[in-house]
Amino acid sequence: MTASSAPDSTAAAGQISYKDTLNLLQTPFSMRANAKQREPEIQAFWADQRLYERLSQQNPGAAFTLHDGPPYANGALHVGHALNKILKDIINKTALLQGKRARFVPGWDCHGLPIELKVLQGLSSTERAELTPLSLRQKAHAYALEQVEGQKAGFRRWGIWADWDQPYLTLQKSYEAAQIGVFGAMVLAGHIYRGLKPVHWSPSSRTALAEAELEYPDGHTSPSVFAAFPAVELPEPLAAALTTAGLSADDATAPGGLAVAIWTTTPWTLPANLAVSVNGRLDYAICAVAPQGDTPAPAVSHLVVAAELREGLESGLGLQLTPLLTMKGEALEGLVYRHPLLERTSPVVIGGDYITTEAGTGLVHTAPGHGVDDFNTGRKYNLPVLCPVDEAGNLTAEAGPFAGTNVLKDANPTILSALEATGLLLKQERYEHRYPYDWRTKKPTIFRATEQWFASVEGFRQAALEAIAAVEWLPASGRNRIEAMVSERGDWCISRQRTWGVPIPVFYHRETGEVLLNAATLEHIQGLIAEHGADVWWQRDEAGLLPQPYAADAAQWRKGTDTMDVWFDSGSSWAGVLGGIAGGSPRAPELHYPADLYLEGSDQHRGWFQSSLLTSVAVNGQAPYKRVLTHGFTLDEKGRKMSKSLGNVVDPAVLVEGGKNEKQEPAYGADVLRLWVSSVDYSADVPLGPGIVKQLADVYRKVRNTARYLLGNLHDFDPERDAVPYDALPLLDQWMLQRTAALIDAVSGDFERFEFYRFFQALQNFCVVDLSNVYLDIAKDRLYVSGANDARRRSCQTVLSLVVERLAGLIAPVLCHMAEDIWQNLPYPVAERSVFERGWPTAPERWRQPQLEEPMERIAALRALVNRQLESCRSAGSLGASLEARVQLELADSDSTAPLRRALDWLAASPHPLVDNLGDWLLVSQLQLGGTAPAAVLAETCEEGITVRIARAEGHKCERCWHYETDIGTHSAHPSLCGRCVAVLA
Numbered sequence: 011m012t013a014s015s016a017p018d019s020t021a022a023a024g025q026i027s028y029k030d031t032l033n034l035l036q037t038p039f040s041m042r043a044n045a046k047q048r049e050p051e052i053q054a055f056w057a058d059q060r061l062y063e064r065l066s067q068q069n070p071g072a073a074f075t076l077h078d079g080p081p082y083a084n085g086a087l088h089v090g091h092a093l094n095k096i097l098k099d100i101i102n103k104t105a106l107l108q109g110k111r112a113r114f115v116p117g118w119d120c121h122g123l124p125i126e127l128k129v130l131q132g133l134s135s136t137e138r139a140e141l142t143p144l145s146l147r148q149k150a151h152a153y154a155l156e157q158v159e160g161q162k163a164g165f166r167r168w169g170i171w172a173d174w175d176q177p178y179l180t181l182q183k184s185y186e187a188a189q190i191g192v193f194g195a196m197v198l199a200g201h202i203y204r205g206l207k208p209v210h211w212s213p214s215s216r217t218a219l220a221e222a223e224l225e226y227p228d229g230h231t232s233p234s235v236f237a238a239f240p241a242v243e244l245p246e247p248l249a250a251a252l253t254t255a256g257l258s259a260d261d262a263t264a265p266g267g268l269a270v271a272i273w274t275t276t277p278w279t280l281p282a283n284l285a286v287s288v289n290g291r292l293d294y295a296i297c298a299v300a301p302q303g304d305t306p307a308p309a310v311s312h313l314v315v316a317a318e319l320r321e322g323l324e325s326g327l328g329l330q331l332t333p334l335l336t337m338k339g340e341a342l343e344g345l346v347y348r349h350p351l352l353e354r355t356s357p358v359v360i361g362g363d364y365i366t367t368e369a370g371t372g373l374v375h376t377a378p379g380h381g382v383d384d385f386n387t388g389r390k391y392n393l394p395v396l397c398p399v400d401e402a403g404n405l406t407a408e409a410g411p412f413a414g415t416n417v418l419k420d421a422n423p424t425i426l427s428a429l430e431a432t433g434l435l436l437k438q439e440r441y442e443h444r445y446p447y448d449w450r451t452k453k454p455t456i457f458r459a460t461e462q463w464f465a466s467v468e469g470f471r472q473a474a475l476e477a478i479a480a481v482e483w484l485p486a487s488g489r490n491r492i493e494a495m496v497s498e499r500g501d502w503c504i505s506r507q508r509t510w511g512v513p514i515p516v517f518y519h520r521e522t523g524e525v526l527l528n529a530a531t532l533e534h535i536q537g538l539i540a541e542h543g544a545d546v547w548w549q550r551d552e553a554g555l556l557p558q559p560y561a562a563d564a565a566q567w568r569k570g571t572d573t574m575d576v577w578f579d580s581g582s583s584w585a586g587v588l589g590g591i592a593g594g595s596p597r598a599p600e601l602h603y604p605a606d607l608y609l610e611g612s613d614q615h616r617g618w619f620q621s622s623l624l625t626s627v628a629v630n631g632q633a634p635y636k637r638v639l640t641h642g643f644t645l646d647e648k649g650r651k652m653s654k655s656l657g658n659v660v661d662p663a664v665l666v667e668g669g670k671n672e673k674q675e676p677a678y679g680a681d682v683l684r685l686w687v688s689s690v691d692y693s694a695d696v697p698l699g700p701g702i703v704k705q706l707a708d709v710y711r712k713v714r715n716t717a718r719y720l721l722g723n724l725h726d727f728d729p730e731r732d733a734v735p736y737d738a739l740p741l742l743d744q745w746m747l748q749r750t751a752a753l754i755d756a757v758s759g760d761f762e763r764f765e766f767y768r769f770f771q772a773l774q775n776f777c778v779v780d781l782s783n784v785y786l787d788i789a790k791d792r793l794y795v796s797g798a799n800d801a802r803r804r805s806c807q808t809v810l811s812l813v814v815e816r817l818a819g820l821i822a823p824v825l826c827h828m829a830e831d832i833w834q835n836l837p838y839p840v841a842e843r844s845v846f847e848r849g850w851p852t853a854p855e856r857w858r859q860p861q862l863e864e865p866m867e868r869i870a871a872l873r874a875l876v877n878r879q880l881e882s883c884r885s886a887g888s889l890g891a892s893l894e895a896r897v898q899l900e901l902a903d904s905d906s907t908a909p910l911r912r913a914l915d916w917l918a919a920s921p922h923p924l925v926d927n928l929g930d931w932l933l934v935s936q937l938q939l940g941g942t943a944p945a946a947v948l949a950e951t952c953e954e955g956i957t958v959r960i961a962r963a964e965g966h967k968c969e970r971c972w973h974y975e976t977d978i979g980t981h982s983a984h985p986s987l988c989g990r991c992v993a994v995l996a
């Protein structure tokens with residue numbers, strides 16, 4: 011399908027060079043993409059034309075809002091960023107081509123701990139000591155902006171269209187003010203409260219963490235500990251029942267008597283123990299204890315365990331447990347036990363259905379300061395929220411002799427050896443289980459009760475579930491995920507003990523601790539932040555922050571030091587960017603709330619999709635989006651995570667711009683990266699590696715070469731002057747337009763459903779099969795050999811120009827640079843300066859002639875059969891080019907050949923025999939239907955009633971068209987040419 015396969019006529023010296031009389035390819039559109047240079051040139055052309063700005067603001071259609079989920083402003087771009095932003099860009103470019111006003115305001119998430127840590131890490135210890143909150147904030151601000159610029163340059167190089175000069179940043183004044191507006195609206199609606207509550211706490215970061223900031227690495231082990239808490243008082247009915255069973259209440263409550271058995275994997279919480287909880291509906295057994303084998307005798311004579319667990323515990327603890335009495339858990343309520351390590355007693359209480367017989371003893375060690383269930387049970391019994399652990403994870407004086415030990419270091423061993431010394435440690439071993447870690451420091455977290463600010467999800471959970479039901483989730487499984495998460499989640503802890511963030515704008519009374527947070531203070535501070543940015547909270551004292559009348563008594567008040575969870579920042583973007591809050595306005599007139607689409611990785615069901623949903627529902631009672639589309643994650647070619655240690659990281663910058671050694675790491679260009687994004691089924695995790703990149707580069711070249719061939723054959727074509735009307739086109743050309751219409755219809759649907767991988771497959775099939783293998787293969791003779799202005803050639807060029815313009819449009823959302831390059835190299839004038847101004851390709855209704863497909867398929871099958879025979883002659887050395895052949899066809903008068911006979915009749919009836927000609931379609935010089943077999947048959951086959959015989963063509967080879975003709979030598983002016991070529995030259 012390239013110029014080199016055209017007849018290459020080298021005339022002898024002194025004769026005419028017939029090669030010069032052929033119509034060969036001419037186009038500046040090069041075979042090589044030269045993407046490193048060409049793509050930036052095309053981007054400069056778009057910028058110069060203000061193309062994105064014009065289309066997104068002046069298109070005639072509806073506004074389309076794909077709201078950008080802000081990436082974190084830290085670190086180099088990776089292929090995950092590429093998958094996300096390119097998917098968004100494909101959708102936006104499609105919308106722009108469809109005439110919609112698809113304004114895309116990109117965002118960055120700029121606050122939070124990772125940036126704060128980056129800044130701190132870059133400082134010397136002296137600098138750190140001198141650091142004020144304000145100077146830390148200034149450094150973090152500068153760092154974030156620098157990161158934004160770096161990432162932005164990468165996004166732009168990928169050809170992403172957006173408001174790059176006016177992105178939204180969560181550190182912008184207007185954004186911060188809108189976020190305070192969201193917080194304020196939630197406060198006034200009663201959804202925000204302050205409480206002492208166990209939260210996920212990271213001792214290594216010294217802050218509370220959100221669910222989304224936790225990870226659960228494999229292989230975590232904790233000490234699994236069984237301990238006995240000795241009874242000191244029994245409720246009267248239990249005492250009576252025990253006496254009846256043979257154990258007097260005095261014996262039971264004496265030292266070495268009855269104990270409740272508990273199990274824990276966090277021994278450091280034992281000093282905070284304030285109760286043991288049972289499930290009132292479960293059966294419990296009081297058992298006599300005797301050691302088995304070499305297990306030392308415990309310091310108790312009887313143990314209470316869940317009846318169902320007794321047998322398992324016998325072997326697990328190495329103790330004989332002989333049941334004396336069985337009762338429901340509720341009968342144990344009111345038993346008082348002695349703390350095994352501290353001088354205090356605590357009660358047995360009824361917990362809830364969270365107490366099961368899946369593990370442990372069925373009796374749960376309860377520390378209300380260190381667990382959510384514990385906290386809730388403690389609240390029922392008015393137990394204090396004891397939390398003898400400080401923010402660094404050190405036990406405090408309230409932990410008695412264990413004060414100063416650290417929960418992640420020496421607290422567990424110290425407490426266990428103290429317990430062992432009492433004889434109340436029944437067993438300890440290592441235990442592997444899921445345990446939450448801080449995703450940043452990779453260190454274990456703990457539950458720790460602290461004073462925090464919460465959004466009460468309970469207050470709007472039902473509304474959130476209704477909002478979820480009103481959203482279209484793609485894939486549909488996304489709905490189940492977020493629904494389950496929202497139904498089960500607890501209240502949202504939104505405060506963080508950090509500096510780099512938006513302040514929680516609250517004041518505390520210096521003496522009473524009373525909280526000052528109302529419409530007046532909120533509005534005032536929102537105004538200050540809108541004017542000065544959130545720094546104002548640290549720049550001013552209370553007198554400078556409080557509105558009247560409070561400012562007059564500013565000395566009474568202390569401003570809070572907590573900042574907001576960054577998920578609250580990004581979760582407020584529907585207000586900060588789309589203006590979806592009372593008094594708010596969108597960043598650009600084309601943006602609207604709720605957005606048409608949110609599109610992020612599937613982990614955002616618990617992240618941004620959810621935080622955005624919760625804030626939006628809490629304030630407006632509706633979701634901030636109409637549709638949510640999710641994508642998976644990028645893996646290597648073997649399905650493994652990309653990591654530096656595995657050496658399998660694909661750096662998108664290297665893929666696009668090339669590596670240090672361009673032989674090994676060539677610059678494939680942004681279009682190949684974009685083509686990858688279109689090729690994957692992103693509803694699951696997607697692979698990428700060097701092998702895949704090579705395959706994609708091949709596909710890219712196929713498309714490019716197809717386009718080059720189309721352009722190269724149009725160099726002397728002007729549609730105004732030369733185009734052949736549809737009705738005057740041969741069947742072959744009408745078939746090609748039918749295929750083009752089918753492609754447009756299929757691809758339009760693929761883009762509508764965001765199924766870009768189907769586009770990728772359809773595009774390849776169209777270029778390789780329909781165009782290269784069939785249409786262009788047959789068309790070579792028409793294009794090169796016919797007279798330049800011959801209808802046989804002009805009709806083909808008509809099709810090529812119709813196809814190439816549409817092909818450019820169809821690939822434009824994905825291969826945007828190549829599409830524009832094609833457009834800029836159209837060899838005739840078009841009304842639109844850019845392919846993106848042409849709009850989404852359409853096909854006139856009359857192109858759709860599906861009845862042309864069936865006969866073409868029959869003839870294509872015949873071509874394949876004939877080609878196999880020609881190929882066998884070539885390998886036998888009896889024949890060279892297919893034009894050296896004469897083919898005889900004989901069709902049996904049977905049902906099996908009927909479809910082919912109909913197809914040949916259809917072809918023979920064509921009013922354009924110079925094009926719709928079976929011999930030309932088979933690329934042979936002579937074709938004979940029926941009749942007597944040729945004299946010297948080189949190959950013969952009969953399949954399903956179709957006999958094909960190959961012989962040498964009669965006559966001699968025409969020096970110009972390479973056809974074998976019997977009239978060579980009869981034309982005195984051109985003795986080496988056939989009559990057809992002589993006529994062309996005349």
Ligand SMILES: [Zn+2]
Nearest residue numbers: 968971988991
């Ligand atoms: Zn000829």
